[in-house]
Amino acid sequence: xxxxxxxxxxxxxxxxxxxxxxxxxxxxxxxxxxxxxxxxxxxxxxxxxxxxxxxxxxxxxxxxxxxxxxxxxxxxxxxxxxxxxxxxxxxxxxxxxxxxxxxxxxxxxxxxxxxxxxxxxxxxxxxxxxxxxxxxxxxxxxxxxxxxxxxxxxxxxxxxxxxxxxxxxxxxxxxxxxxxxxxxxxxxxxxxxxxxxxxxxxxxxxxxxxxxxxxxxxxxxxxxxxxxxxxxxxxxxxxxxxxxxxxxxxxxxxxxxxxxx
Amino acid sequence: xxxxxxxxxxxxxxxxxxxxxxxxxxxxxxxxxxxxxxxxxxxxxxxxxxxxxxxxxxxxxxxxxxxxxxxxxxxxxxxxxxxxxxxxxxxxxxxxxxxxxxxxxxxxxxxxxxxxxxxxxxxxxxxxxxxxxxxxxxxxxxxxxxxxxxxxxxxxxxxxxxxxxxxxxxxxxxxxxxxxxxxxxxxxxxxxxxxxxxxxxxxxxxxxxxxxxxxxxxxxxxxxxxxxxxxxxxxxxxxxxxxxxxxxxxxxxxxxxxxxxxxxxxxxxxxxxxxxxxxxxxxxxxxxxxxx
Numbered sequence: 360x361x362x363x364x365x366x367x368x369x370x371x372x373x374x375x376x377x378x379x380x381x382x383x384x385x386x387x388x389x390x391x392x393x394x395x396x397x398x399x400x401x402x403x404x405x406x407x408x409x410x411x412x413x414x415x416x417x418x419x420x421x422x423x424x425x426x427x428x429x430x431x432x433x434x435x436x437x438x439x440x441x442x443x444x445x446x447x448x449x450x451x452x453x454x455x456x457x458x459x460x461x462x463x464x465x466x467x468x469x470x471x472x473x474x475x476x477x478x479x480x481x482x483x484x485x486x487x488x489x490x491x492x493x494x495x496x497x498x499x500x501x502x503x504x505x506x507x508x509x510x511x512x513x514x515x516x517x518x519x520x521x522x523x524x525x526x527x528x529x530x531x532x533x534x535x536x537x538x539x540x541x542x543x544x545x546x547x548x549x550x551x552x553x554x555x556x557x558x559x560x561x562x563x564x565x566x567x568x569x570x571x572x573x574x575x576x577x578x579x580x581x582x583x584x585x586x587x588x589x590x591x592x593x594x595x596x597x598x599x600x601x602x603x604x605x606x607x608x609x610x611x612x613x614x615x616x617x618x619x620x
Numbered sequence: 621x622x623x624x625x626x627x628x629x630x631x632x633x634x635x636x637x638x639x640x641x642x643x644x645x646x647x648x649x650x651x652x653x654x655x656x657x658x659x660x661x662x663x664x665x666x667x668x669x670x671x672x673x674x675x676x677x678x679x680x681x682x683x684x685x686x687x688x689x690x691x692x693x694x695x696x697x698x699x700x701x702x703x704x705x706x707x708x709x710x711x712x713x714x715x716x717x718x719x720x721x722x723x724x725x726x727x728x729x730x731x732x733x734x735x736x737x738x739x740x741x742x743x744x745x746x747x748x749x750x751x752x753x754x755x756x757x758x759x760x761x762x763x764x765x766x767x768x769x770x771x772x773x774x775x776x777x778x779x780x781x782x783x784x785x786x787x788x789x790x791x792x793x794x795x796x797x798x799x800x801x802x803x804x805x806x807x808x809x810x811x812x813x814x815x816x817x818x819x820x821x822x823x824x825x826x827x828x829x830x831x832x833x834x835x836x837x838x839x840x841x842x843x844x845x846x847x848x849x850x851x852x853x854x855x856x857x858x859x860x861x862x863x864x865x866x867x868x869x870x871x872x873x874x875x876x877x878x879x880x881x882x883x884x885x886x887x888x889x890x891x892x893x894x895x896x897x898x899x900x901x902x903x904x905x906x907x908x909x910x911x912x
Contacts, residue, residue, distance in 0.1 A: 368716070371708060372712075374712075375709055375712045378708075378709050378785075379724075379727060383727075383731075384746075385743055386731070386739075386742055388742070388745065388752050389738075389741070389742045389745055392752075441642055444638060444639055445636050445639040445640070447636070448636025449636070458640055461643050461644075461648075465643075465647060467835075467839065469839055469840055469842060469884075469887070470840065471844075471859075471860050471863055471864075472651075472654075472843060472880055473650075475654060475867050475877065475880045476650035476651045476653065476654045476880075477646070477650050478867060479654050479657065479873065480650035482873070495646055498642070499643075499646050502639065502642070506639070556733050559735075560734065560736060562737060562846055563845075566846075566864075567867065567868070576735065577737055580735060580737040580738065580741070581737055584737060584741055584744065588744065588745055592738075595738075596734075596742065599734055599735055599738060600730070600734055600738075603730060603733040603734040603735075604730050606733060607729050608726075611725075
């Protein structure tokens with residue numbers, strides 16, 4: 360009997376291991392071949408930085424990278440500001456709680472539907488498509504994260520702290536900036552990172568709402584994908600994997616319970 | 621004191637309102653607009669001509685109904701496969717990984733935090749005609765000619781499962797993590813087998829996470845258009861591709877809106893059905909369930 364349980368544990372372990380192999384093998388193969396001296400169909404011929412050099416010389420890539428960075432930074436900033444302001448309003452004891460349900464739809468509506476709706480809206484209001492419309496679109500995703508998460512953190516806060524601050528003579532505004540906001544800071548930073556990475560990696564909204572002139576990283580990769588396998592894309596993948604692992608590491612080291620999903 | 625509180629109660633109103641206006645203007649208004657455009661007839665000169673079902677009617681034929689149905693099936697298949705892979709993984713992380721728990725979570729999230737087109741590219745690289753897998757099989761002498769893995773439902777499914785797996789694992793994991801392990805021990809001590817414990821105790825009590833996972837996978841994969849387009853070629857059409865083609869096409873925007881609305885209705889109805897089906901499958905039936 361004990362042997363049988365051990366057996367099932369081993370099967371379970373192998374199952375988990377193969378899931379991780381499924382997740383990582385394609386990425387490992389990809390990264391390994393970004394260092395190959397020759398183009399792909401040829402087998403391993405030797406180590407080289409050649410494709411990385413080619414990658415970093417690509418002007419379009421940097422343009423696209425900067426655009427994505429800019430869009431992600433602005434949409435994160437705007438979402439966080441709007442979110443914090445709303446929570447500030449709630450913190451004054453306003454009965455705004457009833458409005459919070461407004462934001463639960465943002466992440467439920469499929470992104471394709473949201474993109475179609477926003478594209479229609481921008482066309483109708485003659486707002487020219489570009490990076491601005493992309494930022495506007497991404498803030499909707501951002502608000503869908505920042506408001507539920509920040510509000511749930513806010514309602515878990517110990518009210519004794521704010522009461523103490525008020526009793527000791529601080530104005531509500533001072534209380535908010537000196538007590539409430541610092542207490543919310545870890546969860547705000549974590550949420551900010553999450554919004555940043557989601558905006559940075561977003562593809563569907565970019566595809567619809569960026570127009571034809573603005574190139575983001577996702578759209579750039581898409582155009583490269585269409586031209587087929589190229590070791591330069593392998594090199595780009597390796598660089599982005601390192602960047603996102605670093606961001607994930609920062610996210611994990613923030614000691615807060617932000618539920619991603 | 622009275623003065624300051626009065627003053628601050630005026631100030632926050634201006635501060636709280638932008639987030640609400642923003643949300644209404646950029647989320648609810650556009651959604652109302654596409655519903656509107658799919659039912660309003662506009663003449664060539666641009667004047668309103670009233671209410672119409674014509675645009676929706678265009679799509680009520682076997683071709684488009686098949687597209688919608690295959691999207692439903694794609695979403696359900698994806699969610700089910702993800703569930704079958706995710707549940708053992710989440711269970712392992714919650715109860716058996718101990719100090720490796722965080723490492724496993726971290727490793728699960730790195731792909732999730734990387735641009736998803738790069739994952740598409742990774743699989744492209746592996747599955748292509750001259751790709752890694754074909755080369756490997758040839759070198760090993762298992763096959764003579766390349767197998768066309770790409771542009772098939774198989775490639776689409778692999779990519780869908782690969783991308784959506786974390787969306788299923790995380791909610792299940794967080795519902796299992798809160799789970800009291802003593803309940804499992806008690807069930808085993810009282811003579812229920814491992815399978816019965818799973819069926820009657822663990823699955824019903826993690827229903828919340830299972831449900832969240834199913835919706836998080838089903839809803840976006842219903843509308844997914846990049847993966848079928850890039851991995852599946854043009855053999856099989858799904859809702860997302862049709863929407864993209866109409867919306868980005870010339871002069872067909874309002875038809876695209878109509879199709880989006882129609883598919884959203886189907887999505888809502890199928891999601892509600894899914895909710896009940898999941899309850900039926902996973903909920904504990906009757907309090908005498910653990911008898912015998």
